Amino acid sequence: MDDAFRCLGEAARAALSAIARHLRLRTNVFDHLLDDTPLPFNEVSSSELLVAYSNQQHLHSGHVPTSAPQVDRGFLMLVASDHPGIEVCDPNGQWYLADGLSGPGDLLLLTGRALSHVTAGLRQTSRYRITNESRGSLTFRLMPRANAILDCSPISAAGHCVPQMYQSISASQFMDDLCAEEHAISNHSEAPSGSQGSFVSEPSLRSVLSDPLSGAFLEDAMVLLCGHSFGGLMLKKVIEMARCTICNGEVDPATLFPNLALRAVATVVKMEDDRRLFHNAALRKRRKEGNGELLLDTENSPSPRGVQYPFVVGERVLIMGNRRTPDKFIGKEAVITSQCLNGWYLVKAVDSGESIRLQYRSLKKVSELQPQSEMRRLQPLTFLHNKYPSGS
Ligand SMILES: [Zn+2]
Incomplete structure (x- = not known):
């Protein structure tokens, strides 16, 4: 497995270099966004190797044969499999079997959201779906370092036009935003497919109206002579570098003007966000007190953004965790101590008193606990997540 990780990692880096060369950029232009190679001892790579194998249980679970369309969040994805089973959507919206002709030594390359971002959309994200769930496969995902800043300056330096939606953003914030977006999509699975498509390809209103580095709304937005606007930490960075990070x-700091229109819009959206937050908290409180009274479910509220803050400070929750959560916290009861940006919370374990920062999806309301068997059914059966430090 170690060898597979290293070997696929090298292939993925070579593919990324080839893409850079094809865009007439330096071949190492994206290298600083990746993990160091070799990785320092004891450091975990942000890239992932996923192993899928056929699973008998899976055949009995009545799973739909074709998965919902998916996109990779990272730079690119390499897939080796023993049977064909991945369809890719072409620019005309037609699905075709992408690995139909590949042999045992071939790899399928799919491009991801982070690559689309750093190339300002010149390399589009592959939309794919799995048509054969029972095949065995190895999937390598080349991901940006968590502290990398995804920006398009090499693309604009090469003379390409960079739309404002591709402004600089830290990789961790980028992934958080995608998580929230995907969550919103999964809550709107009955929406017509056209609107789902726009969810996948367009940034959210909140992300356009907030500082990509701090997540704060752009209530202090300033406009530069080039027409691009910044606020918060990114504005500081732009002034320090004396360069627009987009174009x-x-x-020249003397030529900055307040962007009053952008500030006004950011303020209105922020107020709506706050009101929704307050409304949801009040609704939950009423529901608790209401005892059987029929009330609206907050999960069905019309805005997808509302679900980012399902908890209030002081509420008791159960830590479900994800694969990065230390074991000692998983399954423990905790109290929300504060609410952070993008659906993150600081929680304190009831028994140990230790604190940890977790996203809302890793937490569960104590009152809504499901029976153990229900919870197990919701977990993916076919994928075995593994991260290997490539140095060891
Ligand atoms: Zn600019």
Whole structure:
């Protein structure tokens, strides 16, 4: 497995270099966004190797044969499999079997959201779906380092036009935003497929109206001579570098003007966000007191953004965790101590008193606990997540 991780990692890096060369960029232009190679001892790579194998249980669970369309969040994905089973959507919206002609030594390459972002959309994200769930496969996902800043300056330096939606963003914030988006999509699975498509390809209103580095709304937005606007930490960075991070144009601090229109919109959306937050908290409180009274379910509220803050400070929750959560916290009861950006919470374990920062999806209301068997059914059966430090 170690060898497979290293070997596929090298192949993925080579593919990324080839993509850079094809865009007439330096071949190492994206290297600083990746983990160091070799990785320092004891450091975990942000890239992933997934192993899927056929699973008898799976055949009896009545699973639909074709999965919902998916996109990779990272730079790119390499798939080796023993049977064909991945369809890719072409630019005309037609699905075709992408690995139909591949042999045992072939790899299928799919491009991801982070690559689309750092190339300002010049390399589009592959939309794919699995048509054969019972095949065995190895999937390598080349991911950006968590502390990398995804920006398009090499693309604009090469003379390409960079739309404002591709502004610089930290990789961790980028992944958080995608998580929230995907969650919103899964809550709207009955929406017509056209609107789902727009969810996948367009940034959210909140992400456009907030500082990509801090997540704060752009209530202090300033507009540069080039027309691009910034606020918060990114504005500081732009002034420090005296360069626009989107078009690389020169910035003279004396020529900055407040962007009043953008500030006004950011303020209105922030107020709506706050009101929804307050409304949801009040609704939950009423529901608790209401005892059987029929009330609206907050999960069905019309805005997908509302679900990012399902808990209030002081509420008792159960830590479900994800694969990065230390074992000692999993399954423990905790109390919400504060609410952070993008659906993150600081929680304190009831028994040990230790604190940990977790996203809302890793937490569960104590009152809504499901029986153990229900919970197990919701977990993926076919994928075995593994992360290997490539150095060891
Ligand atoms: Zn600019």
